Amino acid sequence: MTTPTKPARPTLREHIERLVDPGSFVPTQHFSDARDQVMDQSGEYDGGEATIEGRPVTVGLSGHIVMRALNRRHPYIAISSGTGGLARGGRRNLGVLDTVWGMSGGPMLAEMASRHRDVPVVSAIVHHSFGDSSFFTGMSDYVVQLKGACMALTGPRVLAIGTSEQVTMEELGGTDVHRRNGQADTIAETLDEVYAAIRGFLSFLPSAAGEPLPVTEPVGGPGSQAGRSLDNGQEYGAGELIDGLFDGGSFFELRRGFAPSLVTGLARLDGIPVGVLASDPSVDEGYYSADACLKATRLICTCDAFGLPLVFVVDSPGPRAEQGSVISRAMMLAQAVQLAEVPKCWVITGQARGAGLLVTGPARIATDLVIAWPGARAGFDESGSSDADEHHWAADGVASPAGTRRTLVTHLRAVLGASPVSRPGRILRTWPVGF
Amino acid sequence: MTTPLTDGTGQAEVSDEIRTVQRLRELREHVTTQMGGPEAVAAIHAAGRRTAREHIAEFVDHGSFGEIGTFATFVEKVTAPTPGPYGGGIIGGHATLDGRPVTVAVDDDSVTAPARRSTGKAARLYQMALQQRRPYIEILQGDAVPDLGSRPGKTGTESARTFGAEPAFPYLLERQRAIPVVSMVLGDTSGASSFSAGLCDFLVQLEGTRLSLARPAAAGAEAAAGANGSGTLPVTVASGEVDAVVGSPDEAYAVTRRFLSYLPSYAGGPLPVTDADVPLGYDDKIAQLVPARRSRAYDMKAVIRRICDDGSFFELKPSYARNVVTGFGRLAGIPVGVLANAPMRMAGGLTPECCLKAVSFVCMCDAFGIPLLVLQDTPGFLVSAQAERDRAIVRVMTLLQALSLITVPAVSVVIRKAFGLAFVILDGNRAVDLSLAWPGAEIGFMDPPVAANVLFEPQIKQLPEEERAAFLAAKAAELGVGFEPYGVATNLTIDEIIEPGETRSVVAGYLRASLASRPPRTAPSPLASWPRWY
Numbered sequence: 001m002t003t004p005t006k007p008a009r010p011t012l013r014e015h016i017e018r019l020v021d022p023g024s025f026v027p028t029q030h031f032s033d034a035r036d037q038v039m040d041q042s043g044e045y046d047g048g049e050a051t052i053e054g055r056p057v058t059v060g061l062s063g064h065i066v067m068r069a070l071n072r073r074h075p076y077i078a079i080s081s082g083t084g085g086l087a088r089g090g091r092r093n094l095g096v097l098d099t100v101w102g103m104s105g106g107p108m109l110a111e112m113a114s115r116h117r118d119v120p121v122v123s124a125i126v127h128h129s130f131g132d133s134s135f136f137t138g139m140s141d142y143v144v145q146l147k148g149a150c151m152a153l154t155g156p157r158v159l160a161i162g163t164s165e166q167v168t169m170e171e172l173g174g175t176d177v178h179r180r181n182g183q184a185d186t187i188a189e190t191l192d193e194v195y196a197a198i199r200g201f202l203s204f205l206p207s208a209a210g211e212p213l214p215v216t217e218p219v220g221g222p223g224s225q226a227g228r229s230l231d232n233g234q235e236y237g238a239g240e241l242i243d244g245l246f247d248g249g250s251f252f253e254l255r256r257g258f259a260p261s262l263v264t265g266l267a268r269l270d271g272i273p274v275g276v277l278a279s280d281p282s283v284d285e286g287y288y289s290a291d292a293c294l295k296a297t298r299l300i301c302t303c304d305a306f307g308l309p310l311v312f313v314v315d316s317p318g319p320r321a322e323q324g325s326v327i328s329r330a331m332m333l334a335q336a337v338q339l340a341e342v343p344k345c346w347v348i349t350g351q352a353r354g355a356g357l358l359v360t361g362p363a364r365i366a367t368d369l370v371i372a373w374p375g376a377r378a379g380f381d382e383s384g385s386s387d388a389d390e391h392h393w394a395a396d397g398v399a400s401p402a403g404t405r406r407t408l409v410t411h412l413r414a415v416l417g418a419s420p421v422s423r424p425g426r427i428l429r430t431w432p433v434g435f
Numbered sequence: 436m437t438t439p440l441t442d443g444t445g446q447a448e449v450s451d452e453i454r455t456v457q458r459l460r461e462l463r464e465h466v467t468t469q470m471g472g473p474e475a476v477a478a479i480h481a482a483g484r485r486t487a488r489e490h491i492a493e494f495v496d497h498g499s500f501g502e503i504g505t506f507a508t509f510v511e512k513v514t515a516p517t518p519g520p521y522g523g524g525i526i527g528g529h530a531t532l533d534g535r536p537v538t539v540a541v542d543d544d545s546v547t548a549p550a551r552r553s554t555g556k557a558a559r560l561y562q563m564a565l566q567q568r569r570p571y572i573e574i575l576q577g578d579a580v581p582d583l584g585s586r587p588g589k590t591g592t593e594s595a596r597t598f599g600a601e602p603a604f605p606y607l608l609e610r611q612r613a614i615p616v617v618s619m620v621l622g623d624t625s626g627a628s629s630f631s632a633g634l635c636d637f638l639v640q641l642e643g644t645r646l647s648l649a650r651p652a653a654a655g656a657e658a659a660a661g662a663n664g665s666g667t668l669p670v671t672v673a674s675g676e677v678d679a680v681v682g683s684p685d686e687a688y689a690v691t692r693r694f695l696s697y698l699p700s701y702a703g704g705p706l707p708v709t710d711a712d713v714p715l716g717y718d719d720k721i722a723q724l725v726p727a728r729r730s731r732a733y734d735m736k737a738v739i740r741r742i743c744d745d746g747s748f749f750e751l752k753p754s755y756a757r758n759v760v761t762g763f764g765r766l767a768g769i770p771v772g773v774l775a776n777a778p779m780r781m782a783g784g785l786t787p788e789c790c791l792k793a794v795s796f797v798c799m800c801d802a803f804g805i806p807l808l809v810l811q812d813t814p815g816f817l818v819s820a821q822a823e824r825d826r827a828i829v830r831v832m833t834l835l836q837a838l839s840l841i842t843v844p845a846v847s848v849v850i851r852k853a854f855g856l857a858f859v860i861l862d863g864n865r866a867v868d869l870s871l872a873w874p875g876a877e878i879g880f881m882d883p884p885v886a887a888n889v890l891f892e893p894q895i896k897q898l899p900e901e902e903r904a905a906f907l908a909a910k911a912a913e914l915g916v917g918f919e920p921y922g923v924a925t926n927l928t929i930d931e932i933i934e935p936g937e938t939r940s941v942v943a944g945y946l947r948a949s950l951a952s953r954p955p956r957t958a959p960s961p962l963a964s965w966p967r968w969y
């Protein structure tokens with residue numbers, strides 16, 4: 001175990017220039033309200049417009065210019081590399097109103113709270129972040145945290161003074177904490193990984209809800225290749241299944257290390273961006289924990305809001321009953337699946353029981369597809385099970401492992417059309433952003 | 436009660452019409468008395484429990500029950516006059532509760548487990564309640580297995596309405612709180628019977644019962660682990676899912692009646708306003724309930740009871756995250772949802788669990804158009820390494836998101852202290868439409884002594900040790916002056932500073948005016964679709 005070294009601290013401008021397309025950054029010359037003008041004199045505040053892979057984005061310190069992105073309908077990237085507004089406000093002897101209202105970026109938070117996921121919002125924690133810098137992550141669709149940086153409501157110093165609790169930055173809000181509780185979608189070892197993660201995440205999403213899906217050209221012929229081939233009669237872990245179903249190297253995992261019995265992320269199917277939820281029978285038999293339900297629900301909401309189809313790969317015995325009560329979390333997940341309006345595909349590779357069943361069970365709409373592998377079994381528990389190949393339950397068809405990818409691609413091409421525009425759902429976009 | 440059958444001719448031979456009615460009566464008598472068979476009914480009675488029909492008889496207004504689906508059954512074909520067991524595993528229909536229409540569906544645990552909930556009857560009853568726009572109430576007491584093998588259709592095993600084109604299960608998944616749903620757990624419950632517990636507005640659990648998603652056999656040894664096993668009350672209460680714990684079925688009926696008495700029959704429906712003539716005079720006692728010193732604890736529920744109409748306060752989840760109090764009350768007869776800090780617990784500081792409790796409550800109130808009354812006395816969100824591990828950031832921001840989306844009239848009163856982000860979220864982000872403060876309130880970004888310590892750390896470090904305490908105290912006092920409510924009143928962050936004794940009349944007056952002047956809601960609140968617990 002090496003002690004994490006103190007992260008090097010590039011300026012905000014340097015972060016931005018390393019993140020966006022070279023030469024594309026245009027700094028915002030003036031900020032829209034008086035508070036920002038005061039703050040800007042510190043030199044800490046920076047931000048403006050740029051492009052990533054040719055698509056416009058707004059980048060700023062925490063959330064301070066998020067309104068520009070919301071109004072222009074393109075992604076916002078918050079780089080959080082500072083302390084909270086409390087210390088800033090206090091140092092500047094702002095009035096009572098400003099220290100309360102301004103410290104939390106009040107108007108910004110209120111706008112964010114009713115954003116309805118109209119544009120993608122990303123937070124990067126590249127240095128210790130407390131107060132408004134950390135608050136903003138709780139409203140973001142994606143959070144990447146740099147190893148060595150701390151993310152917490154408030155810092156160890158305030159804790160020590162206010163509550164006498166002595167903790168290090170790592171213990172309070174380091175990457176290990178947020179890997180385990182799922183508040184960081186990606187943990188990055190280096191700054192370059194942070195920038196690559198932001199670019200990677202945004203590459204799957206439309207610039208705003210309702211804009212075209214960023215479908216990439218199929219690579220190498222009529223259909224891009226999966227990362228591996230799948231054979232009959234083999235048992236696969238989630239990683240192998242994902243490699244076998246989606247475009248080679250396209251999988252972008254989210255919240256790795258949090259509820260690992262369910263692997264979630266974004267990927268491409270013949271160039272089409274999709275959300276992936278794959279149970280991993282090699283971890284805790286693929287059981288759904290309460291945390292797994294939270295993990296799944298966040299991704300379903302994000303995909304539904306931005307029009308990305310969902311692909312569930314199911315091999316799970318259901319909810320983990322001994323974890324106290326999971327009823328509400330399992331029902332929340334079932335509700336999210338039911339209320340999602342994007343095309344949904346299920347691949348039942350093994351057993352689908354309990355919560356696994358809830359995810360496959362709800363009434364389907366015309367754009368949905370259920371594929372069972374030979375020998376797949378479904379039922380609430382052992383007593384209620386039946387074989388897929390007996391056609392006792394409502395799979396649309398049985399597909400061989402090798403043929404599954406083709407079936408999925410054909411289906412999605414058919415329901416999305418030639419140049420797919422994202423069709424956001426109407427309900428889940430207003431659901432909580434963080435789970 | 437039954438009208439004697441006669442064709443009025445006085446002749447011994449009855450007509451065909453009478454015979455068909457006679458047959459119906461005999462069948463109905465048979466079905467309703469036999470249920471799953473005399474042995475099964477006797478076993479329920481021997482266990483000191485009630486059958487599904489007995490629950491209904493005791494629960495709803497006397498004589499108001501009109502049964503639906505009496506003859507629903509899961510046997511393949513009705514071949515004899517006495518097939519059975521009938522009922523489809525659910526006994527249900529329409530009735531009134533305190534004169535208001537409701538629909539009830541009760542697990543019939545006199546039939547064998549695989550038979551339960553396999554006819555889609557609960558779904559049918561819910562659908563009728565939704566169409567008629569009245570509350571839907573389930574009594575859960577079954578280990579029901581959804582039968583995945585069945586195909587959609589009308590009745591019978593081969594054609595049971597389960598998963599498929601017209602599924603039994605998702606009937607509540609899309610409810611979006613269009614009508615109130617109550618679930619009472621009055622017997623051991625799992626499987627399909629447990630689903631509504633995760634989707635309802637009000638969850639009641641009887642002491643000694645188990646409520647779990649998986650069946651005990653599937654759950655393994657843990658389920659049989661005794662008092663703290665999966666689904667037992669200690670577990671479901673600690674998870675925050677249960678709203679009310681009861682000691683008897685009668686108590687369950689009573690709390691359900693009480694709960695529904697505050698809600699409209701459907702989202703968007705008129706609020707059940709009662710006793711509009713209750714006095715709203717000056718309360719010269721309420722100020723004495725709150726000690727001036729911010730470190731002294733007091734009972735916030737006593738304050739709530741004085742602000743609300745006499746005896747109207749009804750607390751929800753009283754044993755969970757007790758640093759916040761949630762419940763219904765009435766002001767001048769108007770139902771309100773009360774969300775209050777409780778300084779008796781951790782000085783009223785807010786934990787991630789408190790946020791969860793508050794969000795769940797705010798969603799329900801907003802969905803049903805019940806105005807909110809927020810009473811603040813909090814040092815803010817409690818910060819600790821544990822809170823961060825418990826996803827404090829996300830929980831706190833979700834509370835902000837929920838309060839930013841409310842559509843109901845909302846009034847906030849700062850009773851004593853309101854610091855930092857907690858004030859911003861509960862009040863300062865303009866989520867509420869009327870911000871009030873008592874004259875002794877302190878409003879600022881942080882508890883003044885802590886704030887002084889944090890803000891003036893560089894200066895403190897330069898001072899000799901013996902001068903530091905005095906310096907800190909002086910700086911804290913300086914900051915404290917700025918925390919008086921007159922500061923935030925200058926720029927309308929607080930709309931008005933009121934006397935404690937006026938609270939009741941000012942809030943009631945505002946709510947009365949709101950009900951009279953606000954246009955009816957045309958679209959459902961976004962919060963209506965939020966999960967009951969996340």
